[in-house]
Amino acid sequence: MIPTQLRQELEERVAQAITPREAAVDVMKGLQGHYGWLTDEAVAEAALILGLSTLQVEELATFYEMIYRRPVGRVVVHVCDSISCWAMGSETLLHHLEQHLGIAAGATTADNAVTLLPCCCLGNCGNGPALMIGDRLFGPVSPEQAAAIIAGHREDQ
Amino acid sequence: MNTSDLLIARFHGAATMDSTILFKHNRPGRAVTFDEYLANGGFKALRKALAGMSPNDVQQAVIDSGLRGRGGAGFPTGRKWSFVPRNLPGPRYLICNSDEMEPGTYKDRVLLEHNPHLLVEGMALTSFALGVERAFIFIRRGYEQAALNLRNAIAEAHKAGFLGNAICGSGFCLELDVHLSAGRYICGEETALMNALEGIRANPRAKPPFPAVKGLWGQPTVVNNVETLANIPAIIANGPTWFKALAATPEGSGTKLFCVSGHVRDPICLELPIGTPLGEIIDTHCGGMRPGSSFKACIPGGASTPYFTKEHWAVAMDFDPVAKAGSRLGTGGVVVFDQTTCMVAATLNLVRFFARESCGWCTPCREGLPFVRHTLERIEAGRGEASDIDILKEHVHKLNYAFCALAPGAMGPVEGLLRLFEDEVREHITGGKCPLGKH
Ligand SMILES: Cc1cc2nc3c(=O)[nH]c(=O)nc-3n(C[C@H](O)[C@H](O)[C@H](O)COP(=O)(O)O)c2cc1C
Ligand code: SF4
Ligand code: FES
Numbered sequence: 169m170i171p172t173q174l175r176q177e178l179e180e181r182v183a184q185a186i187t188p189r190e191a192a193v194d195v196m197k198g199l200q201g202h203y204g205w206l207t208d209e210a211v212a213e214a215a216l217i218l219g220l221s222t223l224q225v226e227e228l229a230t231f232y233e234m235i236y237r238r239p240v241g242r243v244v245v246h247v248c249d250s251i252s253c254w255a256m257g258s259e260t261l262l263h264h265l266e267q268h269l270g271i272a273a274g275a276t277t278a279d280n281a282v283t284l285l286p287c288c289c290l291g292n293c294g295n296g297p298a299l300m301i302g303d304r305l306f307g308p309v310s311p312e313q314a315a316a317i318i319a320g321h322r323e324d325q
Numbered sequence: 326m327n328t329s330d331l332l333i334a335r336f337h338g339a340a341t342m343d344s345t346i347l348f349k350h351n352r353p354g355r356a357v358t359f360d361e362y363l364a365n366g367g368f369k370a371l372r373k374a375l376a377g378m379s380p381n382d383v384q385q386a387v388i389d390s391g392l393r394g395r396g397g398a399g400f401p402t403g404r405k406w407s408f409v410p411r412n413l414p415g416p417r418y419l420i421c422n423s424d425e426m427e428p429g430t431y432k433d434r435v436l437l438e439h440n441p442h443l444l445v446e447g448m449a450l451t452s453f454a455l456g457v458e459r460a461f462i463f464i465r466r467g468y469e470q471a472a473l474n475l476r477n478a479i480a481e482a483h484k485a486g487f488l489g490n491a492i493c494g495s496g497f498c499l500e501l502d503v504h505l506s507a508g509r510y511i512c513g514e515e516t517a518l519m520n521a522l523e524g525i526r527a528n529p530r531a532k533p534p535f536p537a538v539k540g541l542w543g544q545p546t547v548v549n550n551v552e553t554l555a556n557i558p559a560i561i562a563n564g565p566t567w568f569k570a571l572a573a574t575p576e577g578s579g580t581k582l583f584c585v586s587g588h589v590r591d592p593i594c595l596e597l598p599i600g601t602p603l604g605e606i607i608d609t610h611c612g613g614m615r616p617g618s619s620f621k622a623c624i625p626g627g628a629s630t631p632y633f634t635k636e637h638w639a640v641a642m643d644f645d646p647v648a649k650a651g652s653r654l655g656t657g658g659v660v661v662f663d664q665t666t667c668m669v670a671a672t673l674n675l676v677r678f679f680a681r682e683s684c685g686w687c688t689p690c691r692e693g694l695p696f697v698r699h700t701l702e703r704i705e706a707g708r709g710e711a712s713d714i715d716i717l718k719e720h721v722h723k724l725n726y727a728f729c730a731l732a733p734g735a736m737g738p739v740e741g742l743l744r745l746f747e748d749e750v751r752e753h754i755t756g757g758k759c760p761l762g763k764h
């Protein structure tokens with residue numbers, strides 16, 4: 169079950185849309201914000217709110233890079249692995265973070281605090297290597313700075 | 326350490342002498358306010374159009390200006406608008422494409438973070454020309470600051486009577502919606518974008534019918550890039566002749582945002598006369614190469630464009646000259662590589678991106694790109710064979726038959742690699758390892 173207030177917000181969003189499914193990404197994001205990731209229950213809730221089948225929601229959920237259909241940690245660190253950041257050392261940055269966190273890219277730390285995900289260009293190419301946590305873009309980040317940024321977010325949680 | 330110091334550490338996009346339109350109003354480190362924009366002639370063009378021009382006059386001015394789309398393909402903007410039938414019943418739509426996920430491209434973010442009002446005014450003028458009453462701005466994930474700026478700018482424009490009903494006391498009405506996406510490169514392809522906006526899995530649609538006739542919810546639709554639309558107010562305010570004359574060459578027209586990244590000293594985004602030579606962008610405006618680096622190659626216009634080398638230093642960075650030199654101006658995202666860069670490894674990075682972002686709809690792309698990736702992986706690891714070069718060449722040709730432009734775009738850098746760096750590729754194969762010691 170989701171909080172009544174969230175349900176109302178999402179239903180209002182759907183009501184403003186030209187067709188309900190136009191709001192699909194917003195609804196999935198809202199539910200992901202609540203559950204931390206798009207759980208099976210969240211898919212069912214989204215389907216109900218949007219008037220779609222769960223398959224139709226799944227088709228969308230699995231399409232987008234930033235909709236998580238698997239559990240993630242409380243902090244998700246997206247490290248850009250596209251060309252400009254690659255030229256500026258994103259492979260070194262990612263390897264350093266893997267060692268620092270003790271996990272492989274794609275995995276979550278044992279305490280469920282941090283998930284490390286390589287991602288597509290963040291539109292921060294002049295500041296490579298770049299990474300994103302939540303809605304915040306960072307760059308250029310050295311391996312040491314990246315570790316400090318992640319530590320800061322861990323404390324905030 | 327204070328982590329907020331690192332947040333978009335370099336907020337590039339400073340106004341320079343050449344910033345005649347898009348960065349003209351820019352303030353260092355923040356967005357220009359609505360009042361500042363207004364005080365500097367903002368919304369003058371919209372007032373002018375609504376007071377004394379017909380929709381057709383606006384479209385004609387854009388046709389005469391020679392403006393070509395800034396989203397990658399360079400299609401003449403006014404001509405695109407003219408394909409929209411004006412006599413069909415039902416609504417027409419305008420979509421601003423702010424998906425910007427082509428690696429090496431960040432100009433639209435810088436533009437929106439500095440001046441969202443230009444886009445609002447440009448979209449109002451375009452909607453007036455097309456008879457649109459509801460327009461959408463499709464923004465990628467990661468551009469939340471840009472989206473926030475836009476939402477604020479839209480609210481302020483509403484309050485001041487530049488959006489909503491009876492705009493500037495005329496009969497023209499317009500609502501602007503901001504649609505946030507969730508990250509997928511193919512959503513930038515205009516027909517996939519329309520599916521994404523409708524809440525359908527974002528595979529591209531077959532063309533024809535073209536969006537101008539049958540687009541969003543089956544209605545006539547124009548899709549334009551952020552930078553394209555942000556140019557419209559200046560064209561209307563100052564006239565097409567003025568706009569044309571801004572170019573660095575007599576054939577060109579207007580200015581262009583170049584967003585530079587990679588091994589230069591100052592990787593910044595700046596507005597320059599379109600047709601500015603490549604070498605001047607790098608040496609004069611980006612401080613040359615970073616210390617210890619010498620120029621080896623660059624991508625001139627985003628991840629899907631074939632490489633340029635030192636022999637292309639003097640090429641005028643405009644659509645036709647860049648095409649004549651064997652590449653594409655694309656998005657104006659210039660990614661610079663120095664002597665330490667292995668071009669096979671760079672191409673592999675690019676192909677990995679495209680293979681991962683393939684939407685899976687058609688076989689040549691879904692199956693072909695992983696195969697090309699695999700071939701490049703083997704070459705980079707020193708396990709390539711001489712026949713691999715022909716296999717790659719064949720794929721450069723065959724992937725043109727894919728359903729949309731993603732797959733041919735993916736092969737742009739591969740084509741450039743084989744044409745300009747075939748010796749480097751062969752060295753990997755004969756030497757059994759990367760000659761630059763990368764892997
Ligand atoms: C795979 C792919 C991704 C694209 N991504 C974008 C994008 O992010 N932004 C954009 O403006 N155009 C993008 N385009 C080009 C659009 O399809 C379309 O041509 C453009 O938005 C038209 O605007 P313009 O005429 O103002 O350039 C992309 C094309 C392809 C094939
Ligand atoms: S070329 Fe690639 S991205 Fe385009 S439709 Fe085919 S599979 Fe999808
Ligand atoms: S390539 Fe990393 S942000 Fe664009």
